[in-house]
Amino acid sequence: MLAGKTIILGVSSSIAAYKACEIVSRLKKLGADVWVVMTRSATQLITPQTFRTLSCNPVLVDLFAPEFSAMPVPHIALAKMADLLIIAPATANVIGKLAHGIGDDALTTLALSITAPKLIAPAMNCEMWRNPIVRKNVSAIGGSASGGKKLKELKWRIIGPEAGHLACGDDDIGRMSEPEEIIEATIKLFAEKFDLEGKNILITAGGTREAIDPVRYISNRSSGKMGYALARAARARGAKVTLVSGPTYLPVPADVEMIKVESAAEMMEAVLAKQKDADAIVMAAAVGDFTRNDELPITNDEIKLKKIKRNNNKLSLTLKSTQDILQIIAQQKDRKNKILVGFALETDDLIKNAKAKLKAKDLDLIVANEPATFDSDEIKFSLINRAGKIDNLPKQTKTTAANLILDRVQAML
Numbered sequence: 001m002l003a004g005k006t007i008i009l010g011v012s013s014s015i016a017a018y019k020a021c022e023i024v025s026r027l028k029k030l031g032a033d034v035w036v037v038m039t040r041s042a043t044q045l046i047t048p049q050t051f052r053t054l055s056c057n058p059v060l061v062d063l064f065a066p067e068f069s070a071m072p073v074p075h076i077a078l079a080k081m082a083d084l085l086i087i088a089p090a091t092a093n094v095i096g097k098l099a100h101g102i103g104d105d106a107l108t109t110l111a112l113s114i115t116a117p118k119l120i121a122p123a124m125n126c127e128m129w130r131n132p133i134v135r136k137n138v139s140a141i142g143g144s145a146s147g148g149k150k151l152k153e154l155k156w157r158i159i160g161p162e163a164g165h166l167a168c169g170d171d172d173i174g175r176m177s178e179p180e181e182i183i184e185a186t187i188k189l190f191a192e193k194f195d196l197e198g199k200n201i202l203i204t205a206g207g208t209r210e211a212i213d214p215v216r217y218i219s220n221r222s223s224g225k226m227g228y229a230l231a232r233a234a235r236a237r238g239a240k241v242t243l244v245s246g247p248t249y250l251p252v253p254a255d256v257e258m259i260k261v262e263s264a265a266e267m268m269e270a271v272l273a274k275q276k277d278a279d280a281i282v283m284a285a286a287v288g289d290f291t292r293n294d295e296l297p298i299t300n301d302e303i304k305l306k307k308i309k310r311n312n313n314k315l316s317l318t319l320k321s322t323q324d325i326l327q328i329i330a331q332q333k334d335r336k337n338k339i340l341v342g343f344a345l346e347t348d349d350l351i352k353n354a355k356a357k358l359k360a361k362d363l364d365l366i367v368a369n370e371p372a373t374f375d376s377d378e379i380k381f382s383l384i385n386r387a388g389k390i391d392n393l394p395k396q397t398k399t400t401a402a403n404l405i406l407d408r409v410q411a412m413l
């Protein structure tokens with residue numbers, strides 16, 4: 001996903017420097033060419049050798065570095081190569097220097113020379129972060145995380161800091177954003193090509209709940225993380241996103257139309273109401289296959305309102321299949337005007353079953369995955385297209401996977 005991109009990672013001397021190792025390794029996994037530039041103080045907390053090994057490139061600490069003999073002026077050479085500069089962690093000191101145009105070491109001199117976009121992840125003690133001088137410096141280099149005109153002009157993005165447990169023992173603001181979030185922001189930054197602009201994408205997420213009585217329900221282990229990652233990624237790429245979600249504990253993605261549902265029937269109703277305007281429908285939800293059988297006396301009106309009592313230590317429930325949402329969409333008369341993506345989760349014969357589902361439901365693409373994906377931040381999956389071509393993909397974050405799936409959708413659109 002980041003193949004062909006050169007990313008410079010600046011590391012300054014916050015205790016969060018150890019998290020920069022994870023950032024390098026994730027960027028490398030995504031295909032980026034990564035070069036690390038450290039402040040002299042940062043080398044007190046973590047060795048350049050660690051970053052040299054992880055990045056497979058020399059690490060710049062001194063402006064006049066002999067190991068960069070192939071680059072007579074290393075900071076300019078790196079500045080010219082860079083598609084992005086990330087400073088993570090960024091100390092109060094580095095932020096102060098950036099705000100005042102000071103370049104007294106390799107990192108700050110490089111930062112002054114770079115014209116590529118820049119992303120900064122501050123990390124510091126809560127009182128340092130609240131210090132009015134630091135606040136002033138932060139707004140001088142970019143302002144708040146939500147952006148603004150000045151931020152855009154200066155090409156600085158700020159991510160974090162977050163509230164949480166700090167190394168100094170306080171539970172307060174100042175913790176560097178997690179590597180996962182920094183990678184997500186990086187991908188977003190590169191994805192600012194808005195290749196889905198003007199497209200309507202309908203996404204379903206999470207599991208559904210089928211009521212047994214007013215208190216209990218039948219559901220599944222879906223967390224909704226994949227569908228929410230798809231919604232965030234599609235929105236970041238400029239699409240107008242409608243997210244139909246079963247119950248989850250996930251935060252609502254910014255700037256999407258959110259429709260919360262509970263049962264399979266409610267999800268069906270919401271999807272049918274919204275599908276007409278969609279250019280692509282991605283059905284990541286784990287829709288319950290079975291619901292209570294209404295013919296049974298157990299579900300007559302009286303019992304629907306009453307909690308079932310544990311009288312005989314035994315309860316038999318008869319279930320019936322829910323309606324198949326994908327099948328019904330596939331039968332709509334404007335089906336040909338939209339891209340339809342389904343998910344198949346199987347314990348046995350994954351590819352065989354996924355292929356059968358792709359065909360039966362007239363899908364353009366199916367994402368085949370296994371139960372290990374439930375509630376995980378990562379997914380190992382195969383993509384099968386209409387022609388039956390299978391791409392087996394390695395385990396990756398759901399954010400990365402979402403962008404890969406959207407690349408396919410975009411190509412088909």
Ligand SMILES: Cc1cc2nc3c(=O)[nH]c(=O)nc-3n(C[C@H](O)[C@H](O)[C@H](O)COP(=O)(O)O)c2cc1C
Binds near residue numbers: 011012014090091125
């Ligand atoms: C163990 C330790 C942890 C530190 N953590 C931070 C930090 O999280 N944020 C910060 O702004 N300064 C932190 N400092 C202070 C900076 O290291 C110090 O201001 C240093 O001069 C900054 O240099 P640099 O910005 O060139 O890396 C820490 C210092 C020590 C000794």
